[in-house]
Amino acid sequence: MYDVAIIGAGIVGASVARELSRYDLKVCLIEKENDVSEGATKANSAIVHAGYDPEEGTDMARLNVRGCHLTEVYTKELDVPYKKIGSLVVAFSEEEMEHVEMLFHRGNANGVPDQKILNREELLKMEPNIGDTAVGALYSPSAGIVGPWEFTIALTENAVVNGVELLLDTEVVDIKKEEDVFTIYTANAELDPIQTKYIVNAAGIYSDAIMNMVGEQEFKIRPRRGQYFVLDKSQGELAHHVIFQCPTALGKGILVSPTVHGNLLVGPDAEDNVERDEIGTTKERMDYIRETADKSIKGINYRESIRNFAGLRAQSDRSDFIIEEAKSVKGLINLAGIKSPGLTSAPAIAEDAAEILKNIGLEMNKKENFNPTRRQTHFMSLSPEEKAAKIKEDPKFGRIICRCENITEGEIVEAIHRPVGALTVDGVKRRVRPGMGRCQGGFCGPRVLEIISRELDLPLEDIMQDKNGSYILVGETKNRGEE
Ligand SMILES: Cc1cc2nc3c(=O)[nH]c(=O)nc-3n(C[C@H](O)[C@H](O)[C@H](O)COP(=O)(O)OP(=O)(O)OC[C@H]3O[C@@H](n4cnc5c(N)ncnc54)[C@H](O)[C@@H]3O)c2cc1C
Incomplete structure (x- = not known):
């Protein structure tokens, strides 16, 4: 039984996961896609707004200004471009x-x-x-300005290192509540239904669908x-x-x-x-x-x-962010209608979510061994001596795979084997940037495909570009089959 199940691994769900990983709790982060940051968090302006835009007295104004400050602190802790x-x-x-x-x-x-x-x-x-x-x-x-998916990946990695369980490829399809326990049914055939005391709904444009699975329709997106x-x-x-x-x-x-x-x-x-x-x-x-x-x-x-x-x-039928316990379902916290400045506000929204959980009865004791930091290799920003040492340690750092962005094989291999490792070509791209440059993966794409296949010991045909179903190789061109 989990204490808290968070639904949706965008910037909001990832921020909540990391915030809750500061406490002695059993937490899972549930995501329908095969990677984190596949929703609105993948496609926005990447601006850390100052906070003059939201109307005075709104949650949006308060959380924007606090989030702007926290983003600066967290991106340093987690080695995220900002x-x-x-x-x-x-x-x-x-x-x-x-x-x-x-x-x-x-x-x-x-x-x-x-x-x-x-x-x-x-x-x-x-x-x-x-x-x-x-x-x-x-x-x-x-x-x-910030790297939105880099931030989400880093927050999730840090949450996982601090004990949160990440469940990818796990679409929530139904939720039931009996007594004080929620049962979450998913489309993941390998997983039993998930039992939890509390749910945090951070499902972005689908947050109304999640709400409607277990309670009355309280808002529309x-x-x-x-x-x-x-x-x-x-x-x-x-x-x-x-x-x-x-x-x-x-x-x-x-x-x-x-x-x-x-x-x-x-x-x-x-x-x-x-x-x-x-x-x-x-x-x-x-x-x-x-x-x-x-x-x-x-x-x-x-x-x-x-x-x-x-x-x-995720425009809702209310003007402000929706950050509250659902009125029709005790124990379900909605973080919904998180339009802009949601990317900026997410770290502060996570603090609010933790506070709400505490106020409605979740026992929250701080962990003594919470590790707030995370690092990854940025080969090109190393000194010549550091580069030489890195290549000596692992020759893969001496082989450039992406010429536009100067990314080494060593960095790609690292991205695949990190705590929330890349499984797809775009997953690698979002973590270490091969394919983000001028040629958009024309040169490095096939190399990245081969590296993922080798490192994960999977056939080339099983590697996807991005979301499930986005296969790159569908058959051999010279195989004419049975004649
Ligand atoms: C065009 C545009 C520009 C923007 N510009 C900015 C900006 O510059 N600065 C700023 O601060 N904000 C900006 N925003 C807002 C910001 O991008 C969002 O507020 C933020 O990304 C929302 O994050 P989220 O985690 O709530 O949602 P999402 O990132 O959408 O994450 C929701 C997650 O839930 C998952 N999910 C959904 N249903 C289920 C289910 N049934 N089971 C399991 N998982 C599920 C989805 O796959 C997704 O990964 C912009 C938004 C847009 C669209």
């Missing part, structure tokens, strides 16, 4: 300047540190490529799609901060931002009335994003675009 580059909300008219002032006051009320309103000259000094019609901006130095361009590192220097336009009723609008790895990200739009599996991009929307972004930053060369993608925000 850069505190600051954000700019740019005004393109005097009316928009009034909006910027409103955001400045709201940010101050929410506790955002060190904000400043800039005039055009000050803005130009910080961003020489800013659009010609920009008149000023709100500067928030506490904002940053409507996906809101956002699409993006990822541009090659040749464009990465065009902007030095996260550059927003003034927000609208549909959200924070189109941004231009460097990524933690030096690419340029442009997007997202906001589109309602999409299905929960509609994560494709459309020409019409991409054209709109390009035209809108050109107002913010001059000279972006879209011929240098290396990938497009879309993500689904």
Whole structure:
């Protein structure tokens, strides 16, 4: 019997798992996909928002500001890429300047540190490529950028090292409650039904479905799609901060931002009335994003675009995050409607979840041996002496597999054998980046496939690109079968 079963291994579920792993508890983290971070956490703007955007007095405002601080602390503890580059909300008219002032006051009320309103000259000094019609901006130095899937993988690894059980390929299909015990039924044929005293529902756009399995319909989730361009590192220097336009009723609008790895990200739009599996991009929307972004930053060369993608925000029928014990089911904690700034807020949402569990009766005693740290090898950032020592120890560190990102075979092998190891080509890509570069895996993809097959002792045909069913090799081309 588990004390707590967390459903959903996105940034929210992973943060809760790591938070609960500080205590003497039996906890499992249940995920329907074959890896963590496969939902909204895989496809977003990767911004650590400062916290001027949510309305004063909301959970969103409180958790955003706290989460922004905790993200800085946790990414250091867990060796996750993070850069505190600051954000700019740019005004393109005097009316928009009034909006910027409103955001400045709201940010101050929410506790955002060190904000400043800039005039055009000050803005130009910080961003020489800013659009010609920009008149000023709100500067928030506490904002940053992060690797969202790297963060989720690191949080999960750390939770597992501290005793949490991760159950992948385990889709929750039904939940029953008798007396004080939940029984969770899953689509994983190798697993008996899971018994637990408490459930944390962190299932993203499916969190309403989880709620409805065991209680009344307390909220509805409507996906809101956002699409993006990822541009090659040749464009990465065009902007030095996260550059927003003034927000609208549909959200924070189109941004231009460097990524933690030096690419340029442009997007997202906001589109309602999409299905929960509609994560494709459309020409019409991409054209709109390009035209809108050109107002913010001059000279972006879209011929240098290396990938497009879309993500689904978990928009609920309430305006704030839903962070509460379900009204119709005692012991079920909903962490739902976690739209933006959910990535930023997740570490703080996890603290709230732990507090709720404690308040409703879970006995929580801190572990003495909790290990808050995690490290992985970044071969290219080692000194020449360290590199030589590493290659001597294991010659696989002397063989470059990904030429775009300079990733060694040693790092890939390490990623496969870590506590939450990569099982797929994209799983390796999200952990150590082969395939993230300009050629998008054209050169290194087949090598990564061979390495996974060798290391996991699985036939090549069994290795997937990403989600279950995404087979890469389906048969031998020269095998003509029986003639
Ligand atoms: C376009 C876009 C841009 C955004 N930009 C930002 C940003 O810049 N900054 C920011 O702070 N936030 C941003 N966000 C919000 C942020 O991405 C989300 O708030 C966050 O990723 C939500 O995490 P989650 O763990 O709740 O959900 P998810 O990452 O979706 O995780 C839910 C998990 O539950 C699993 N699951 C679902 N059903 C089941 C089931 N039945 N059984 C088992 N597992 C199940 C899913 O497979 C998934 O892995 C953005 C979101 C989008 C879509």
